[in-house]
Amino acid sequence: MNESAVFDRVVTALDERNYEPLVHVPEAHSDAYADVLDRCRRHEITIRGRYPDVLGFTDANRVFAIEVKGSTNLLRGIGQALTYQQGAHVSYLAGHGEAVRPHADLLRSKGVGVIGVEEDGATAWRSPPSAESTAEVADIEGQLSLRFRGNEFGGDITTLSLAQPLNYFAPVVALDRYGPLARDELVDAIADEYGFGAGDETVASARTLGLVSAGSPHELTEQGGLAATVLRGYGIEALDDLRLTKEDVGRRTVAEVHPPLAILLRNSFVRHPEFGLLLDALRKEGPRVQFLDLVERLVREYPNVFLSAFCTTRGATRARELIERGETARLYRDRDVWTDVIRTNVLFNFVQQLKHVGVLAPETRSHSGAIAEYDPDAKPWIVADAE
Numbered sequence: 001m002n003e004s005a006v007f008d009r010v011v012t013a014l015d016e017r018n019y020e021p022l023v024h025v026p027e028a029h030s031d032a033y034a035d036v037l038d039r040c041r042r043h044e045i046t047i048r049g050r051y052p053d054v055l056g057f058t059d060a061n062r063v064f065a066i067e068v069k070g071s072t073n074l075l076r077g078i079g080q081a082l083t084y085q086q087g088a089h090v091s092y093l094a095g096h097g098e099a100v101r102p103h104a105d106l107l108r109s110k111g112v113g114v115i116g117v118e119e120d121g122a123t124a125w126r127s128p129p130s131a132e133s134t135a136e137v138a139d140i141e142g143q144l145s146l147r148f149r150g151n152e153f154g155g156d157i158t159t160l161s162l163a164q165p166l167n168y169f170a171p172v173v174a175l176d177r178y179g180p181l182a183r184d185e186l187v188d189a190i191a192d193e194y195g196f197g198a199g200d201e202t203v204a205s206a207r208t209l210g211l212v213s214a215g216s217p218h219e220l221t222e223q224g225g226l227a228a229t230v231l232r233g234y235g236i237e238a239l240d241d242l243r244l245t246k247e248d249v250g251r252r253t254v255a256e257v258h259p260p261l262a263i264l265l266r267n268s269f270v271r272h273p274e275f276g277l278l279l280d281a282l283r284k285e286g287p288r289v290q291f292l293d294l295v296e297r298l299v300r301e302y303p304n305v306f307l308s309a310f311c312t313t314r315g316a317t318r319a320r321e322l323i324e325r326g327e328t329a330r331l332y333r334d335r336d337v338w339t340d341v342i343r344t345n346v347l348f349n350f351v352q353q354l355k356h357v358g359v360l361a362p363e364t365r366s367h368s369g370a371i372a373e374y375d376p377d378a379k380p381w382i383v384a385d386a387e
Contacts, residue, residue, distance in 0.1 A: 001096040003070035004032050006117045010054065010068055010094045011036055013115070013122035018059040022144070024051040045140060045304055047087035049324025050080055055088070056144060062089040063140050066115065069095040074103060081112045087140040090128050097124055139277060139302040160205045161345070162198065163352035165265050166246045166254060169231060170194050171206040172220065173242050176228035180217035193239035209268045223271065230264050255358035255384070266357040277305045279359065286383030291376040295332040295342075299323070306331075315341030344371045351381070358384050 007023075014021045022043035025033045043055055052065040065084035069077040077093050084091040093100060093107055097116030104114045104126060116124030162168070174189045175181060181189065187199030196202065206212040211224035220228060236242050248257055255262035269275045281297050282289060298306035303323055307316045319341045322330055330337045351366035361382040367374045 001070055001117065001119070003068060004036070006070050006094055006096060007033060007036050007053065007068045009117045009121050010066060010115060011039055013125065014054070014056075015039070019056055019064065021054050021056040023054050043144075045144070046307070046320055046323070047140065048083050048303070049320050049322075050083055052080075052084050052088075053094075055140070058090070063137055063144065064088055064090045064092065065140075066092045066094050069093065069099070071096040071099040074099055078103060078107065078112070081107070082110060085111060087137055089137060092128075094122075138280075139304050160208055160353060161201045161349060162205060163349045164246060164249070164254075165269075165353045165356050166242065166249070166261065167196065167198070167202050168205045168209060168211065168265075168268075169227065169236075169242060170196065170199075170202050170239060171212050171218065172224050172227050173231060173236060173239050175212065175218060175220045175224070176232070177238060180219045182217045186218055190239065194243050196243075208272070210271060211268060223268065227264060227268065230260075234258075234260060249356075253358070253362050254356040256362060259358075262356065262358045266359065269353075269357055269359075274305050274309045277302045278309060281305075282359065282381070282383055286381075289381040289383060291347075291374075291379070291381060292332045292338070294381065295338065299328050299331050310343065310346055311341050312343045315343070339371045339374070342371060347371065347374055354381075360384055 011021060011023070021040055022045075023033075023036055023040045024043055024045075025037060030037060040054075044051070045055055047065065053068040054064075054066040056064060058064050065081075065088035067077045067080040067084065074093075074095060077095065081091050081093040090113060091111070092113040092115050093103070094115035094117060097118050100114055100116050101124075104116075107114050108126060108128065111128045113128045114124065114126045115122050116126075160168070170190045171186055174186055174193070178189065183200075183203060186203055190196050190199040190202055203212060203218065206224070207214060209223075210221055211227055213219045213221055213224075231237075231242075236245060245258065245261070250257075253262070254265065270279065278298070281294060281302055285294050285297055295306065295310070298310065299319075307319055311319050318337075319331055322328060322337070331341065332338060347367040349366075351360065351364060354360040355362055355364055355366075361384045364382045365379045367379055
């Protein structure tokens with residue numbers, strides 16, 4: 001039995017068990033796995049640099065990972081299934097029943113489950129003898145949550161492009177005042193009434209935070225509606241009110257001048273799964289965080305957050321290859337590597353945002369130059385006391 005046939009029957013078995021699966025199928029293999037892709041969404045989540053064929057939540061909300069093989073390459077599959085134990089509560093090897101049966105006892109002794117597949121479906125399903133959370137499972141849970149929550153969030157948290165996060169409330173105020181608006185209408189309102197020319201970036205960022213819906217016309221999400229209610233209670237009912245509030249802040253931070261708004265912003269950030277994990281890493285590392293120490297913690301405990309939130313698109317590819325080869329230390333020790341893979345925005349706009357929302361202390365210094373000129377020892381991140 002070939003791999004695509006096994007894959008199809010595994011997906012059917014998962015559906016029968018009320019599991020929520022995402023699959024990894026390279027574009028070049030899309031035709032061969034068309035039936036699988038008709039039923040499942042793709043993922044690009046890695047565990048130790050490798051993509052599980054199937055990844056998701058069990059019916060008990062535990063992370064599972066499955067390496068799918070046919071009747072061949074079983075030894076390679078065993079190695080991959082063992083790797084997935086680092087980021088999943090339960091890891092399985094699936095293959096043609098006759099091929100995987102001789103390896104079942106060995107796999108179970110190593111804590112890996114076995115799924116044996118025949119023409120009429122998955123006829124043998126042996127769960128691991130134990131299912132314990134491992135080092136990177138929080139990272140995988142966060143990334144899966146982000147994917148399963150569909151269109152609620154519009155992108156990676158560190159792609160927010162504006163240093164002053166009060167700007168992300170401009171679409172919220174406009175939509176609360178006028179109702180649903182097409183993107184051009186929303187951008188024009190922000191330009192005319194808020195006096196801000198980066199309306200496109202503002203709308204995109206509000207989408208990333210899950211405050212504004214995708215599509216046209218834009219509408220407030222449930223979270224956006226809650227934010228609008230808080231803003232109205234604070235006296236911000238029109239875009240001009242928001243503009244004056246932003247002017248009050250000046251060169252200080254929102255957390256210093258308008259603490260309730262900083263809390264509202266921070267809550268909006270924390271709802272994004274990537275940010276929640278990043279905040280956890282920051283607090284573990286604090287109160288005085290050397291940037292490369294933070295990178296090391298992310299690479300070791302939350303590698304997918306590092307890849308998606310800290311790396312450029314090209315940099316993520318290089319970083320993933322290093323993680324897969326076991327050369328993770330180069331990502332925080334080799335200056336030529338980390339300056340090549342990390343996006344500059346992390347060191348400037350994102351630091352400024354973290355100061356405004358009260359995660360980093362006001363004395364934290366951001367870096368506005370080229371990343372090649374950045375001295376991490378001279379500019380530590382200082383975690384604020386606020387929870």
